[in-house]
Structures are given as C-alpha cells and as structure tokens.
Amino acid sequence: ISDMAAQRVAEDVARGTKQTARVRVAVRLRPYMHMQDQKGEGACVRRLDTKTLEIINWRNATETLQYQFDVFHGEETTQQEVFLSSVKPILPHLLKGQNASVFAYGPTGAGKTHTMLGSQEQPGVIPRAVRGVFNLVKAKEREHEGWDYSIGMSYLEIYNEKVLDLLSPSAQDLPIRENKDRNILIPGLTHTPLSSFSNFHSHFIPASLNRTTASTKLNQRSSRSHAILLIKVVRTQRNPPHRQQTGKLYLVDLAGSEDNRRTGNEGIRLKESGAINLSLFTLSKVVDSLNAGGGGRVPYRDSKLTRLLQDSLGGSSHSVMITNIAPEYTYYFETFTALNFAAKSKQIVNKPFIRETVTVPSVQVKRSREEQEAGRSGEP
Ligand code: ADP
Ligand code: MG
Numbered sequence: 121i122s123d124m125a126a127q128r129v130a131e132d133v134a135r136g137t138k139q140t141a142r143v144r145v146a147v148r149l150r151p152y153m154h155m156q157d158q159k160g161e162g163a164c165v166r167r168l169d170t171k172t173l174e175i176i177n178w179r180n181a182t183e184t185l186q187y188q189f190d191v192f193h194g195e196e197t198t199q200q201e202v203f204l205s206s207v208k209p210i211l212p213h214l215l216k217g218q219n220a221s222v223f224a225y226g227p228t229g230a231g232k233t234h235t236m237l238g239s240q241e242q243p244g245v246i247p248r249a250v251r252g253v254f255n256l257v258k259a260k261e262r263e264h265e266g267w268d269y270s271i272g273m274s275y276l277e278i279y280n281e282k283v284l285d286l287l288s289p290s291a292q293d294l295p296i297r298e299n300k301d302r303n304i305l306i307p308g309l310t311h312t313p314l315s316s317f318s319n320f321h322s323h324f325i326p327a328s329l330n331r332t333t334a335s336t337k338l339n340q341r342s343s344r345s346h347a348i349l350l351i352k353v354v355r356t357q358r359n360p361p362h363r364q365q366t367g368k369l370y371l372v373d374l375a376g377s378e379d380n381r382r383t384g385n386e387g388i389r390l391k392e393s394g395a396i397n398l399s400l401f402t403l404s405k406v407v408d409s410l411n412a413g414g415g416g417r418v419p420y421r422d423s424k425l426t427r428l429l430q431d432s433l434g435g436s437s438h439s440v441m442i443t444n445i446a447p448e449y450t451y452y453f454e455t456f457t458a459l460n461f462a463a464k465s466k467q468i469v470n471k472p473f474i475r476e477t478v479t480v481p482s483v484q485v486k487r488s489r490e491e492q493e494a495g496r497s498g499e500p
Contacts, residue, residue: 143407143439145462146206147173148193149447150231156448163447164473165455167194175459176473178452184473187463195447199238202442203248210369210438211252214353215260215269217365219432221372222249223403225462226444227454228343228376235442236373237328245442246324246349246371251317253351253369267355272313273320274352275327276306278399278424279345285310286327286347296427303366304431311352324349343376346399346425370432375400377461378454399425404461407441410434 152163165175173192177183193202210220222245224232238244257269275286282293287310297305314320328347351369356362377400402423409418410433420430433439443462445455460466 141410141413141434141436143410143433143441144190144206145407145411145441145443145464146191146193146202147187147189147443147445147459147462148197148202148231148235149173149195149445150234151195152447156229156446156450159449161449164449164452165445165447167192173459174469174473175455176452177468182470182472184469184471186467186469187459188465188467189443189462190464199235199242199244199248202235203245203252206440206442207245207249208252210440211249211256213438214253214351214367214369215256215355217355217367219368219370219437221370221429221432221437221439223372223374223439223441224444225374225377225441226458227378227446227451230444230446230451230454230458232373232376232444235444236371247317247321249369249371250320250324250351253353254317257353266358268358269353269355270313272311272352272354273323274306274309274311274350275324276309276348276350277345278348278428279341281398281424283309283424283428287312287323296424298430302431304428306428346375347373348428368432370429372429374403377458399423402426406433407461 149165149167165173168174168186169192171190171192172186172188173194174184174186177185191205193205207222210222213220222236224236224245226232234242234244236244236246238247253271257271260267260269273287276294277284277286283296283306284291285294285308292308294306294308297307299305312323314323349371351371353367353369354364355367356364402419403426405419405422406426409416418434420426420433426433431437441462443458445451445458
C-alpha cells in the first residue's frame with residue numbers, strides 16, 4: 121500500500137511540475153490607430169471574449185479565424201488590468217526563493233514597450249511589479265517571521281547575441297555561467313541594491329532612456345535587441361542556520377518578432393536580424409517544448425536569451441508571455457505569425473469578418489450589438 125501511495129505522490133509531483141512549467145500566454149490587442157492605416161481599411165482583429173479573438177481569414181473573406189489563449193486583453197484593457205491578471209499573482213513566489221519571468225512578445229509597433237514600461241501617465245508592468253515587490257517585502261517584514269529581505273536590480277540587453285550591461289554601459293560581451301546548483305550567473309554584471317521604489321526609479325529611468333536615445337541613432341536598435349530587467353529578492357534567516365534564498369524576476373521587452381529578412385535588410389543589419397531571430401526563434405521553441413509537456417529536451421542552450429533565462433523559465437518557475445498585437449491590416453501577417461506562436465487553439469469559422477469600424481460609426485455598432493444580445497437572450 122505504501123508503495124502505491126509513494127507512486128501516487130510521485131505522479132502528483134510530476135503532474136504538478138508539468139503544470140507549473142507551462143508558460144501562460146496572454147495576448148493584448150492595442151487600440152486601433154488611424155496613423156497606421158493610410159488606406160482606411162479599419163481593424164482586422166477583434167475581441168470575442170476574455171480568452172478568444174477573431175481575425176479575418178485573408179485566404180477566404182467569408183471566414184474568420186478564432187484563436188484561444190489563457191487570457192485575451194482587448195483594446196480597452198488598462199495597464200492596471202494587465203498587471204492584475206498576468207503579473208501580480210506571480211510576485212509572491214519571489215519571496216519564497218522561486219523565479220519568475222514576464223515577456224512582451226510581438227512585432228514592432230504593437231505595444232511591447234507600452235505594456236512593459238508604459239508612460240508617466242500610464243505606467244506599465246515594470247514599475248507596477250517593482251512597486252508590488254517592495255510592498256510584499258514590507259508586509260512580510262511587519263509579520264516578523266525572522267527573515268531579512270534585500271532587493272536589487274540588474275539591467276541588460278541582448279543585442280546581436282551579445283550580453284551587454286545597461287547600468288554601466290560598455291561594449292563588452294558578458295559571459296553566462298551556471299553554478300553547481302544550476303543557477304545562472306553573469307559574472308561582471310552590475311548589481312545595484314535598491315532601498316525603495318523611488319531609488320529603483322532613479323537608476324532605471326536614465327538607463328532605459330539611454331537605450332532609447334541610442335536606438336534612434338543606431339537604426340532602431342530597440343526593435344532588434346532584448347531589454348532584460350532583473351529584480352532579485354534575497355531573504356536571509358536572522359537566526360542560525362541563517363538560511364538564504366534568492367528569487368529572481370526577469371522582465372523582458374523582447375526584440376520585434378517581425379521577420380527582418382523580408383524587409384530586404386542587407387549587410388550588418390541582416391546579421392543583426394539573424395541573431396535576433398536566433399534568440400527569439402529559440403525562445404519560441406523553448407515555450408513550445410515546455411507547453412507540450414512530455415519532458416523532452418528543452419533547447420535552452422541554443423541561444424543567449426534562453427540560456428540566461430534557463431533557471432527562470434520552466435521547471436518550478438512562473439512565466440507569462442504577453443503577446444502584443446496591432447489591429448490594422450498593415451500588421452496582418454505579423455499578427456498572424458505571432459498568434460500562431462501564442463495560440464492554444466485555433467478554429468476556422470464560417471462567417472465573414474464585418475468591418476464595423478469603417479462602415480458604421482462606433483456608437484451605432486455598440487447599439488446594434490446590444491440589440492443582438494438582447495434579442496438572443498429573449499429580452500425586448
Ligand atoms: P513596440 O514596443 O512593440 O514597438 P510600442 O509600445 O512602442 O510598441 O507601441 C507603439 C505605439 O502604440 C506607441 O505610441 C504606444 O504609446 C502606442 N500604444 C501601444 N499600446 C497601446 C495601448 N494599449 N494603449 C494606448 N497606446 C498604445
Ligand atoms: Mg518597443
């Protein structure tokens with residue numbers, strides 16, 4: 121009997137690991153922008169419910185494609201809602217020595233930086249998460265459980281398969297190492313202790329502005345590099361044996377997922393694109409492999425990005441990928457590619473995509489939808 125019980129426990133543990141190893145996939149649609157739609161074609165994507173969207177099928181306009189994800193954030197979704205549903209729930213794990221990662225994926229112009237960084241008026245995932253970590257630590261300290269906490273940050277970039285420090289910029293490519301406990305380390309990377317949220321702000325904002333300024337000079341570097349913010353929470357037991365645990369949170373604004381080879385880049389730009397594609401391409405293979413379960417080989421070692429994230433993606437860590445998409449036709453193929461990467465399931469539905477934004481003013485659209493719904497539920 122005890123053998124059977126042990127077997128059951130082992131199975132539960134295996135199932136548990138498999139579940140937590142999954143990467144949750146959220147998709148966020150940014151609002152329609154007239155600027156991005158010179159032909160005035162309207163939107164080609166819209167929300168159906170909290171998990172599902174539909175997109176026109178370009179092969180056959182009498183059909184739409186419906187995609188399902190763990191969560192779908194429609195264009196009206198606020199920064200606070202994205203944070204609450206996709207990021208806040210993973211933060212408490214950091215204080216128990218577990219790792220987590222949040223990625224913004226998608227083509228350039230679809231809202232990755234808006235989602236991660238946001239603006240002064242609409243702060244994104246990064247400032248909210250860092251504030252959240254400080255609040256959790258404060259609450260723990262009030263509980264007097266006998267642990268001391270410290271919070272610190274590193275900020276780096278992977279550009280052209282090189283690992284570069286954004287807190288003390290130099291052109292030096294930093295090595296990625298693994299210690300005997302299978303933790304990934306970057307010797308030489310600046311680690312800045314943080315005393316408060318405003319302290320974080322004063323280190324992070326100049327560094328991220330540096331990156332943006334460099335990007336306009338250097339051929340939109342920001343769309344070709346992965347910006348990676350690491351928040352480390354270390355807790356130490358006050359009394360012997362003074363156990364110590366470290367939780368790492370990676371907040372990643374990925375390079376644009378568009379295929380740069382198609383836009384006719386040449387020379388060095390082609391090389392950059394190829395390198396970016398290597399890290400992004402490997403990331404999608406890693407996510408696929410984790411989400412398929414089955415315990416097959418996960419190709420972490422095939423790129424710098426996935427190597428760096430090896431101890432914070434899969435295993436017992438908590439990961440979420442926010443795939444950003446844009447509604448305009450200009451983005452159609454990039455959206456389609458990003459969705460096929462992100463989707464849990466896809467279905468072709470035999471019904472035309474009605475271009476409501478172009479043919480009917482939005483107020484009328486709302487009313488006619490309400491009427492339809494009222495009709496369906498049998499109300500007058
Ligand atoms: P990416 O980083 O993916 O290239 P950005 O975050 O720079 O894209 O977004 C492109 C533009 O769209 C920016 O002007 C940004 O402010 C705007 N934008 C993106 N997402 C939203 C959103 N959810 N609400 C309002 N504006 C958005
Ligand atoms: Mg960006």
